[in-house]
Amino acid sequence: MKKKRLLQDNTLKNIFVAVVLAAVAVLLYWFTNKRKKITTYGVKGNGEISEAQAQYLAERLFDGMKNIGTDEDVINEVFEELSKHKRAVLQVHEAFGLQRYCLVGSDIIGIKLNLNQWLKKELSDKEYAKWQMLYESATK
Numbered sequence: 001m002k003k004k005r006l007l008q009d010n011t012l013k014n015i016f017v018a019v020v021l022a023a024v025a026v027l028l029y030w031f032t033n034k035r036k037k038i039t040t041y042g043v044k045g046n047g048e049i050s051e052a053q054a055q056y057l058a059e060r061l062f063d064g065m066k067n068i069g070t071d072e073d074v075i076n077e078v079f080e081e082l083s084k085h086k087r088a089v090l091q092v093h094e095a096f097g098l099q100r101y102c103l104v105g106s107d108i109i110g111i112k113l114n115l116n117q118w119l120k121k122e123l124s125d126k127e128y129a130k131w132q133m134l135y136e137s138a139t140k
Contacts, residue, residue: 048085051095057081058095061115066099070122079130087138089131 049057057078064074082089093115101118102110113121119131 049088049091051091054088054091054095057092058097058115061092061096061118062099065118065122072123072127075119075123075127079134083134089134089138093135 060074061078064071064078078092082092096115096118098112098114099118100110101113101121116131116135120128123131
């Protein structure tokens, strides 16, 4: 008898609709939150190189630094490319975003760092000084 009453007054249907709507809201929030990019310098779309090129260079830098041992040749090649432009390093910085940095080799453990912070950890002080000068000249 209790089962009939739940179906007659639509309580079960209302609960089901509320649960479905809540699930949809959570999924929408999750998908829209993932796509937001944190920009530091505000040069994402209006720079000297295309967004695709900035993304490519950021990926090359990440690939050169993510494994044990740093591929300094790749980092130097990207540096040479970026030093041809005044503000391109800022575009690559934003394309790089925040990536997990971990000494153990796992993406799950580690703190998220931006490109400048990765370079500081991966390069010697002498090599990092070149990048720091590139950043400073781009922000003037």
